[in-house]
Amino acid sequence: SRSSTALASLNRPTEIDVQELLKLLNNRPNGVLVAEDGVSEDLTRYNHDWTNQYKGNSRVVVRPQSTAEVSRILKYCNSRMIGVVPQGGNTALTGGSVPLDCEVVLSLEKMSDIHSLDPTTGILTCDAGCILQNLLDFAAAKDHLVPVDLGAKGTCQIGGNISTNAGGSFYFRYGSLHANVVGLEVVLANGDILDMGCTTANLKDNTGYDMKHLFIGAEGTLGIVTRAALLCPRLPPSRCTTLLACDSFDNVLNVLEIAKKSLGEILAAFEFIDGPAMNLVCQTQSKPLPLPASQDCPYYVLVESHGSCAEHDQAKMDKFLNILYEEDYVVDGVVAASLEQMNAMWYLRESCNPSCVSSGYVYKYDVSLPIPEFPRFVEELKEALNDRTFCSLDYFNWGHVIDGNLHCNVVCRGNFETNSSLRERIDRYVFEGVEKRGGSISAEHGLGQQKRKYMAKLHGSETLSKMYDIKRLFDPNRILNPGKYLPEDCR
Ligand code: FAD
Numbered sequence: 024s025r026s027s028t029a030l031a032s033l034n035r036p037t038e039i040d041v042q043e044l045l046k047l048l049n050n051r052p053n054g055v056l057v058a059e060d061g062v063s064e065d066l067t068r069y070n071h072d073w074t075n076q077y078k079g080n081s082r083v084v085v086r087p088q089s090t091a092e093v094s095r096i097l098k099y100c101n102s103r104m105i106g107v108v109p110q111g112g113n114t115a116l117t118g119g120s121v122p123l124d125c126e127v128v129l130s131l132e133k134m135s136d137i138h139s140l141d142p143t144t145g146i147l148t149c150d151a152g153c154i155l156q157n158l159l160d161f162a163a164a165k166d167h168l169v170p171v172d173l174g175a176k177g178t179c180q181i182g183g184n185i186s187t188n189a190g191g192s193f194y195f196r197y198g199s200l201h202a203n204v205v206g207l208e209v210v211l212a213n214g215d216i217l218d219m220g221c222t223t224a225n226l227k228d229n230t231g232y233d234m235k236h237l238f239i240g241a242e243g244t245l246g247i248v249t250r251a252a253l254l255c256p257r258l259p260p261s262r263c264t265t266l267l268a269c270d271s272f273d274n275v276l277n278v279l280e281i282a283k284k285s286l287g288e289i290l291a292a293f294e295f296i297d298g299p300a301m302n303l304v305c306q307t308q309s310k311p312l313p314l315p316a317s318q319d320c321p322y323y324v325l326v327e328s329h330g331s332c333a334e335h336d337q338a339k340m341d342k343f344l345n346i347l348y349e350e351d352y353v354v355d356g357v358v359a360a361s362l363e364q365m366n367a368m369w370y371l372r373e374s375c376n377p378s379c380v381s382s383g384y385v386y387k388y389d390v391s392l393p394i395p396e397f398p399r400f401v402e403e404l405k406e407a408l409n410d411r412t413f414c415s416l417d418y419f420n421w422g423h424v425i426d427g428n429l430h431c432n433v434v435c436r437g438n439f440e441t442n443s444s445l446r447e448r449i450d451r452y453v454f455e456g457v458e459k460r461g462g463s464i465s466a467e468h469g470l471g472q473q474k475r476k477y478m479a480k481l482h483g484s485e486t487l488s489k490m491y492d493i494k495r496l497f498d499p500n501r502i503l504n505p506g507k508y509l510p511e512d513c514r
């Protein structure tokens with residue numbers, strides 16, 4: 024079974040372990056949550072992932088309040104060969120954040136202090152358990168912007184964002200978390216605490232191997248992020264958001280080209296939503312279609328600029344829109360006239376995921392492709408799956424098109440349970456379609472449980488064996504997030 028080999032060398036936590044863990048947290052009430060009489064029902068929110076596809080059976084959730092407590096917990100679990108699943112907001116979409124079976128869940132939810140934001144450097148230092156929305160609000164109040172933003176911001180934590188190397192909507196403008204994390208504090212499986220430029224965070228620090236990058240995107244398999252130092256740019260005083268309707272994907276590409284040319288340095292986000300997804304969002308969220316003249320348009324584009332001078336930015340946006348209308352690249356468009364309208368446009372984009380989830384079981388794919396290939400890739404998938412499946416499938420597509428990142432969602436309407444044989448079939452066609460186009464089977468959501476089995480196809484054996492050497496160096500007992508990320512057979 025999926026849990027047998029990964030957990031074979033590990034122990035199930037016992038009652039004694041629970042008592043010991045409680046002691047490590049000074050017997051703080053609610054420091055350790057234990058499922059009553061062995062049933063994990065009351066720990067469902069820690070055991071079930073966001074997609075409801077991955078379900079663990081952990082009976083023990085530990086909720087440390089400090090780095091020292093994380094260190095003591097890991098040291099204990101490592102000495103007892105007990106598996107530990109680090110958990111942030113539990114919004115991951117590839118099954119990395121929940122146990123395979125009865126591993127201990129170590130939740131960072133109680134480590135949510137924001138320590139400082141240096142107004143000169145823009146370096147924000149905080150605990151890993153800070154919810155992203157809280158950080159965004161804190162930074163905005165101090166005229167700064169946390170350079171990562173995604174639909175899960177109300178629940179996901181910065182420690183989880185860093186551990187998944189989350190992309191999000193402003194990746195093109197502000198870059199990866201590899202670029203914006205200037206310091207990390209991490210606790211290793213044996214309890215060692217690594218402070219990698221976190222306490223003394225500098226924009227430039229060229230003193231030794233930059234090990235923090237190993238933990239960014241490692242999905243909790245090398246260590247537990249307890250603190251972070253983020254480089255936050257100034258909050259752009261001038262934001263402009265426009266929602267456009269295009270009658271073809273070629274015109275989406277044309278709009279992207281003109282956006283890069285005429286918005287240039289102020290271009291901050293360029294997202295697309297296909298017609299079926301927009302209709303589904305408007306239906307499920309009971310919102311009117313945003314552009315009356317674009318009923319049944321095949322594509323919508325959301326463009327946002329971030330600049331420092333409203334007049335200057337407005338002039339560029341006007342020029343951008345004029346070219347689009349003159350060249351007939353858009354059939355309709357609206358520019359947000361207020362923050363409320365701006366938020367309403369983003370609400371449509373960020374409702375794609377929940378709207379799909381409410382309409383049936385969603386087989387989600389987060390891929391990188393050459394942008395012109397998006398439509399053909401989806402058409403080929405439809406052709407491959409048509410009338411070879413027992414249930415009618417609907418296709419909803421959206422994503423960060425400027426990054427070449429397609430979110431392709433195949434929904435079995437009305438059926439809310441996963442079907443492993445259908446998943447295998449869809450997986451195969453999706454990954455064949457990605458591979459032949461030289462894309463990536465995971466643009467930003469990581470590997471988790473869902474995609475680790477493809478690692479041997481993605482990387483040469485030398486590369487994989489070095490990844491395993493790194494894993495062995497930091498977590499020799501393989502207690503951290505067992506059964507995730509690296510393929511099973513990689514020794
Ligand atoms: P969790 O789900 O709790 O954990 C994620 C992984 O990191 C797990 O492997 C976990 O073990 C590990 N982990 C968590 N915290 C720590 C820690 N402190 N130390 C070490 N390991 C840790 N993702 C994107 O990249 N871009 C998007 O645009 C995007 N949009 C989303 C929209 C919605 C509505 C949803 C539900 C998800 C979206 N996601 C997106 C996926 C998800 O939100 C991100 O992967 C996010 O970064 C996960 O953060 P989290 O705190 O929920 O982590």
Ligand code: S2G
Nearest residue numbers: 174375376387389422430
């Ligand atoms: C997004 C996450 C949601 C999904 O909407 O940007 O990263 O369902 C995605 O794919």
Ligand code: ZN
Nearest residue numbers: 191423430467
């Ligand atoms: Zn995304």
